[in-house]
Amino acid sequence: MRRLLVAVPYVWLVVLFLVPFGIVLKISLSDIALAIPPYTPTLDLSEGWTGFKAFLSQLDLENYVFLTSDDLYWKAYLSSLQIAFLSTFFTLLVGFPVAYAMARAAEEWRPALLMLVILPFWTSFLIRVYAWIGILSTEGFLNQFLMWTGVISEPLTILNTNTAVYIGIVYTYLPFMILPIYATLEKMDGSLLEAAEDLGCSRMQAFWLVTVPLAMPGVVAGCFLVFIPTLGEFVIPSLLGGSDTLMIGKVLWEEFFNNRDWPVASSVAIILLLILIVPIILFQRNQQINKEADQ
């Protein structure tokens, strides 16, 4: 029974990660074809071992070589990385104070505050992003409000720019930043701060020397939870971004749908995954070191 329980995460990993990854990797080594499915070769097991060998011999790295021949791809990766880094930073900037305030609120208020953070998930993500179109457009609520207060006389162009993309991403991923930080801050022992003050720290110093380091695991977890999905984000840039917003998710879409080139689309996806695996491994190692240091 225990073994079975231990096996569950592994089965999960194999079925939901390794198998799809293998399929995408295989397609990335194939060639485009006008057929169902639109690539070649496909594995025919009825031929036995020779069929498998013939299948393997037709796979090559051609598509990866192709990606290096056009500067579109690395520019798109770079631009996605930039957008992901900046959005993570802004999300942290907004998320940390919110989490801090929640952890400091009176105990009976905390469940209600937590509820408020989670509440938006009850509405579809797509509808919430659409709502931003109504807010940010030239005749949208934001411009109407700013014109009404007299702050601006000409409406601002926000929709269909990168600014709108940042707003959309920060809004959407904010709960993923708040929740882990809140979890670590809430566990924090308040007497540590008293001790710091007894030892001569000002409140500010105590915050930077005690609270922030103790919140670090939550901050790191929150940053990863925001950074990783943002890098491949497609919906937000395509709804709120302009035609000059360059992100790898959009390039992938075009390869897949416009060029109908599944092999090249798959190699774009594999490289995206490789880019993500490096920080994930670093993160894991970091967690491990922290744990050992604790012991």
Next chain:
Amino acid sequence: MKIKFATMTAVVALCASSAFADEVRVYNWSDYIDEALLEKFEAETGIELIYDVFDSNEVLETKMLSGGSGYDIVVPTGDFLQRQITAGAFQALDFSKLPNAENLWDLIKDRTAQYDPGNAYSINYMWGTTGLGVNVQKVTEILGEDAPIDSLELLFNPENMEKLAECGVYMLDAPTEVIPAALTYIGEDPNSFDTDLINKAGDVLLGVRPHILKFHSSEYINALANGDICVAFGWSGDILQARDRADEADNGVEIAYNAPKEGALMWFDQMAIPVDAPNPEAAHKFLNFIMDAENMAAASNYVYYANGNAASQPFLEEDVIGDPAIYPSAETLEKLYTPVPYPPKVQRVVTRLWTKVKSGI
């Protein structure tokens, strides 16, 4: 436990029965049918109709090429249809089950045969042109009374576009429609596969790119109708819908549609049955229903697109059959060209060029 099992078997039985019930799944373009027709079909045949919509050929094609879409009827545009037929995505129609096929219009059948040889796999649903939607008052204010509102000069001459930028220009986000138009403008064959020529057309587009507000394939309907923009390069029926919305709103916006006089692209949306359709029998019934003269006329009267059904024409309303923007004169018809699908290598050049036009990279 027993109760649980009982409910489970009940659920399984329910699912099974619905899977075997007579139903037909249709996948058509959004805003593309009079919904009363769907109810009429269900009432007449007793077949349950499940109607889903899409808004781009690319999305449909990916579903077709993946296989197992679960749809019984899909509606690709001609050049996409041709590629999907080659890939083996459709089944040949059984015309013994389609007596209403005699209503079809030979003139359109001749043209669609280019994509579907012998019209063996598909029937025409609607067809139209790609052209210029213009807010007449604003454009004549800016360019004068003799503004070239029926010419590609309006769209591809940077001098005109520079002035029009102040009132807003939208363009279809569809390279396979815009690049042939740019090729026509420079006097070349719109269906050229010559990548040098395609890049030349790209230069025309890059020249006017700074003055284009947005590339989008559906937002221009509302933007034109509200008066937010003054020129849109889009699909005929969509622009006519914008014209009607502006009329209804009575906001003083007057929209005109013109197919460019240099030559315009003529497209055909074709109904076909996927090779793995779960219920081809019901699919044939649906096709036969839609080819009924009165039903087809009701659809055209609703969406403002011309159809490929000759028998439906007596039932069309005057503002549909009598409008040369919907049913062009024989002379204009001569000038319309039909697009040919690009081979993969050329398609890649076209997509790459389109990214460059839109994002500058």
